[in-house]
Amino acid sequence: MDIEMLEEKIKYIEDEFEKLKKEESYKIEKIKNEIKLLDMNVKELKKKKIEKCIECNDKSFEKIIKEKNACRKRIKYIKGVRKEIFFELKMLKDKKKKEKTNLLSKKFQLTQVYEIANEIKQNFLELNIRRQFLFKSIFEKLTKFKNKSLCFFNKYLYIQKEINLLFQLISKNALIDIFVLNKNGSFFQNELIKNFQRFYYENENSLI
Numbered sequence: 053m054d055i056e057m058l059e060e061k062i063k064y065i066e067d068e069f070e071k072l073k074k075e076e077s078y079k080i081e082k083i084k085n086e087i088k089l090l091d092m093n094v095k096e097l098k099k100k101k102i103e104k105c106i107e108c109n110d111k112s113f114e115k116i117i118k119e120k121n122a123c124r125k126r127i128k129y130i131k132g133v134r135k136e137i138f139f140e141l142k143m144l145k146d147k148k149k150k151e152k153t154n155l156l157s158k159k160f161q162l163t164q165v166y167e168i169a170n171e172i173k174q175n176f177l178e179l180n181i182r183r184q185f186l187f188k189s190i191f192e193k194l195t196k197f198k199n200k201s202l203c204f205f206n207k208y209l210y211i212q213k214e215i216n217l218l219f220q221l222i223s224k225n226a227l228i229d230i231f232v233l234n235k236n237g238s239f240f241q242n243e244l245i246k247n248f249q250r251f252y253y254e255n256e257n258s259l260i
Contacts, residue, residue, distance in 0.1 A: 080176055087169050094162060101151060 080173060084169075087165060090165065091162065
């Protein structure tokens with residue numbers, strides 16, 4: 053594998069990593085927006101219910117006052133109004149208590165949604181950290197391999213350059229002299245071995 057192919061592969065891995073990071077950021081942002089929208093809907097629903105409850109109570113009180121204005125006996129009217137007011141107040145308290153219970157239930161559900169969202173966010177963060185560590189390790193290994201390859205390639209170019217320079221410096225006559233010297237050295241070595249063997253055999257025979 054040459055250096056250009058290695059650089060292309062490194063660029064491809066970097067592009068894939070950036071694409072993956074953008075996708076993960078988009079998913080996290082989408083979940084945040086959904087949670088925010090859910091919170092707004094809950095608040096709006098709560099506001100509408102309270103306004104509706106107040107409007108109903110106002111209508112009920114107006115109806116009671118109109119009916120009691122027609123009564124001749126003020127004491128009975130006051131008692132009736134008082135009784136109905138207490139009843140309405142009791143109904144209102146019960147209704148508010150029920151709404152409070154429902155609101156607490158919704159708050160609990162919303163809290164669960166927040167917890168789930170935080171857990172998902174934490175998982176995404178952990179996954180992102182692991183991926184960053186993995187890609188960092190891969191990039192470090194690729195960088196080391198690339199540096200070693202460049203180092204070996206530079207050494208090869210340097211040696212090749214030195215060899216070419218050496219061949220340029222050595223003339224044709226110098227090459228012939230080296231060849232003759234090598235041949236003479238081999239001949240001298242062979243003669244020396246023969247003389248040593250002859251001397252060894254002569255000494256061995258003289259001892260016998």
